Amino acid sequence: MNAPANSTRGVSLQVRNLWKRYGRQEVLRGVEFEVQAGEVFVLMGPSGSGKSVLLKHIIGLETPDAGDIFINGESISTPGVLERHRLAMVFQSGALLNSLTVAENVGLYLSEHRLKPPEEIARVVSEKLAVVGLEGAEDKMPSELSGGMKKRVAIARALVMEPQLILYDEPTSELDPLSAIVIAEEIVKLNRRMGVTSLVVTHDRDLAFDVAHRVAVIHEGRLLAQGAPEDIRQSAHPVIRRFLHAEFNPQTVT
Amino acid sequence: MFQNIGEMVLLFWRTLRALPLTWRQRQKVADQLFEIGNASLLMVCVLSFFIGGVLALQTGPVLVERGLHQYVGGLVGVALARELAPVMMAILIAGRCGSAMAAELGSMRVYQEIDALRTMNINPVHFLVLPRLVAIALGLPMLVVFSILVGWLGGALVASITNQIDISVQAFFADLRNGVELKDVVNGVFKSFCFAWIIGIVSCHQGLTTIGGPRGIGRSVTKAVVNSIVLIILFDFFLTRLLLD
Numbered sequence: 001m002n003a004p005a006n007s008t009r010g011v012s013l014q015v016r017n018l019w020k021r022y023g024r025q026e027v028l029r030g031v032e033f034e035v036q037a038g039e040v041f042v043l044m045g046p047s048g049s050g051k052s053v054l055l056k057h058i059i060g061l062e063t064p065d066a067g068d069i070f071i072n073g074e075s076i077s078t079p080g081v082l083e084r085h086r087l088a089m090v091f092q093s094g095a096l097l098n099s100l101t102v103a104e105n106v107g108l109y110l111s112e113h114r115l116k117p118p119e120e121i122a123r124v125v126s127e128k129l130a131v132v133g134l135e136g137a138e139d140k141m142p143s144e145l146s147g148g149m150k151k152r153v154a155i156a157r158a159l160v161m162e163p164q165l166i167l168y169d170e171p172t173s174e175l176d177p178l179s180a181i182v183i184a185e186e187i188v189k190l191n192r193r194m195g196v197t198s199l200v201v202t203h204d205r206d207l208a209f210d211v212a213h214r215v216a217v218i219h220e221g222r223l224l225a226q227g228a229p230e231d232i233r234q235s236a237h238p239v240i241r242r243f244l245h246a247e248f249n250p251q252t253v254t
Numbered sequence: 255m256f257q258n259i260g261e262m263v264l265l266f267w268r269t270l271r272a273l274p275l276t277w278r279q280r281q282k283v284a285d286q287l288f289e290i291g292n293a294s295l296l297m298v299c300v301l302s303f304f305i306g307g308v309l310a311l312q313t314g315p316v317l318v319e320r321g322l323h324q325y326v327g328g329l330v331g332v333a334l335a336r337e338l339a340p341v342m343m344a345i346l347i348a349g350r351c352g353s354a355m356a357a358e359l360g361s362m363r364v365y366q367e368i369d370a371l372r373t374m375n376i377n378p379v380h381f382l383v384l385p386r387l388v389a390i391a392l393g394l395p396m397l398v399v400f401s402i403l404v405g406w407l408g409g410a411l412v413a414s415i416t417n418q419i420d421i422s423v424q425a426f427f428a429d430l431r432n433g434v435e436l437k438d439v440v441n442g443v444f445k446s447f448c449f450a451w452i453i454g455i456v457s458c459h460q461g462l463t464t465i466g467g468p469r470g471i472g473r474s475v476t477k478a479v480v481n482s483i484v485l486i487i488l489f490d491f492f493l494t495r496l497l498l499d
Binding site for chain 2: 056059060061083087088089091092093095096097098099108109112113157161
């Protein structure tokens with residue numbers, strides 16, 4: 001996939017030498033990469049490799065032990081930088097507020113910050129739900145939605161913020177293959193239509209190579225490689241080869 | 255422990271600073287207030303009636319035996335207004351509403367709903383803690399006033415139908431009027447207002463600091479209720495001492 005030519009809305013992201021330790025466990029060990037504005041960058045790696053923790057650092061939910069993160073060249077540790085840029089995150093579970101309806105969830109950012117009057121919020125909510133193919137779901141409660149629908153509502157909620165950077169945390173985990181394809185299409189569609197910078201963390205190999213402009217592989221808190229999807233696919237690194245080419249062979253089961 | 259105390263003081267301070275934003279959260283305050291009142295009113299009535307009744311049963315025969323029947327109403331009235339209604343209702347609300355707050359916020363924390371709020375620049379203290387604290391700070395004193403009145407009625411009825419006491423309802427309330435001052439009721443209501451803040455802060459703090467899965471939520475609920483009750487009893491002593499002066 002080629003990077004979109006018109007990517008004026010996205011922001012660039014630089015992660016510099018990021019370290020994080022919880023107790024005696026080192027979760028991030030000098031992670032360093034750069035995402036260009038308007039790019040879809042996929043961070044791939046097995047479970048427990050530090051992907052989600054890295055996302056939490058980028059969105060400001062965690063503070064690194066060392067290293068820094070820059071958005072459009074400004075460190076997010078500088079007061080006001082995170083607030084000045086519109087960052088949104090699509091959580092692995094969707095993280096919808098269970099006590100609110102779909103419409104209230106999607107419109108929460110606008111209503112809590114009083115950015116638009118209620119009628120305008122209702123219009124924006126319907127528009128964003130239509131973008132993710134969920135027209136008419138406004139009055140449903142999150143408990144009435146399937147896993148795939150929850151993730152699409154979470155994407156609609158992120159879109160309401162008109163983000164410059166969207167972080168997707170395992171967007172296709174726990175989904176059937178058809179729903180996973182719908183989500184992958186949404187990621188690509190949003191990137192092409194709005195030029196938003198997207199950082200996707202996943203262990204889904206198909207998703208990674210389908211949507212990415214560039215791919216990085218993280219293992220045990222270290223970035224093993226980064227580059228174009230083809231380069232990563234042909235990497236000779238043994239851990240990457242094992243991760244990318246692991247297949248279940250029933251003949252070997254004793 | 256000291257870290258928890260520090261975090262609770264900080265949460266209390268942040269909520270106090272957010273108080274001017276209460277009007278913006280009025281719908282949530284009303285929902286929480288309804289939840290507290292609706293869930294607890296019947297229980298408050300039943301408990302208070304029987305607490306008043308037991309108090310009359312325990313003290314009435316002893317006082318009547320010594321010819322002090324004119325003090326039964328006053329004693330029941332003062333004990334209920336100053337001590338039993340505020341403390342018993344606070345314990346009831348800690349069990350009923352404090353546990354619900356800790357469970358709700360705990361599950362929101364575990365299932366990343368609070369993280370989601372933060373990513374939208376929505377302050378969880380303003381959005382979640384403030385409405386709950388304002389609601390409980392309004393709701394508990396109201397329930398206590400109700401509890402005092404129902405408790406007095408329970409004491410009066412029991413005193414009138416118990417042979418060993420045998421004081422009419424009118425005589426009971428006449429004695430109660432002589433023994434109880436408005437200050438006693440105000441003291442009790444003030445104490446319940448303080449207890450409400452304790453329950454709210456302890457329960458919200460436990461919910462917001464929940465870690466782990468369902469087991470973590472269970473642990474938070476237990477700690478919220480137990481810590482609230484311990485603090486209610488401790489603060490009751492100090493507040494009573496303070497209000498004596």
